[in-house]
Amino acid sequence: MIESRKQDHIDICLKENVSAGSDYWNMIKFFHRAAPEIDMEDISTEISFLGKKISAPIVISAITGGYEGATDINDRISSAGEELNIPIGVGSQRPALENKELRDSYEVVAQHDIPLVFGNIGAPQLIEQKGKTAFTIEDCMEAMEMINGDYLAVHFNFLQEVIQPEGDDRAANLLKVLKEMAKEIPIIAKETGAGISYEMAGELKQAGVKAIDVGGMGGTSFSAVEYYRTKNSDQKELANLLWDWGIPTPISIIECRRAVDLPIISTGGIRNGLQAAKALALGADVVGIAGGVLPAANKSKEQLEIYINKVINELKVVMFLLGCKKVGELKNSRILLTGELRDWL
């Protein structure tokens, strides 16, 4: 059941349009610098992130694991992470914790020398759900060992859960459980397309998380994925109603940056280097890409590297046009927020 669910997600994301209704990155403009006063060759995208030197501020975000075809996808993602010296995440490790036979699709990651590897577990699975026991700290440690992980991304996907007929809809006392876990395991709190607010970021910091992945609205919509997955008309209607539920990624970055001094990953609708530059200018430390890498990750290691290198090159070009030699300088560039983003502010 879970096995096929992960495969369904991949198939739907490859075939259907599962994007949120608006492109919020288009609503952000940079003030061009006519004389960059730097040489293109002096621009470096290298940064330090979570204690490691990485070659670009880009993370290949959590996508998959737990079914046969996922081994190849995670192998390609890991190869790209190793080759390009950038962090990667695996998809939810729940299938492997529930069935040892499904571990190969995650363990393949440990065969690569990647600067940072993020494990992944759903926040709903950290508390007891109807008829299902909660994963323990030991289970989560096992998940980390499986991939030789550095941080555990705990993903918040309650939007998706409440749309599913048998979804895990218990969330009481979750932050208390997270706080206990964060004493033993370095945790990244990660949304999956609905964003994290100012208040939520503060509460997550209180719970002891080490970083936040805003996982904002504007890219892959898991309501949309569920819309295509379900055959039940009431559920379809609910999924359609909540297609664009959430905080746009740019707003979520601004909210989290104001609230906490934690490292921020900006996932949610990043598809090119211009969008990445905008996220970094708003205060993100790195960007994460999931839906954007999927078509290439589904094809070959080469295609995936070509895609990421294209994003890096686009980022460099934008840095040149803004006169930024280092990624951190993007935060000082002048930007204009237009349209709906202004209303959010």
Ligand SMILES: Cc1cc2nc3c(=O)[nH]c(=O)nc-3n(C[C@H](O)[C@H](O)[C@H](O)COP(=O)(O)O)c2cc1C
């Ligand atoms: C096919 C697919 C599967 C995903 N599975 C997971 C998952 O298992 N765990 C998780 O934390 N996020 C998962 N995500 C969410 C992404 O990591 C990311 O937060 C979200 O898709 C928004 O980024 P994007 O617009 O770049 O896709 C998945 C995304 C896609 C497209």
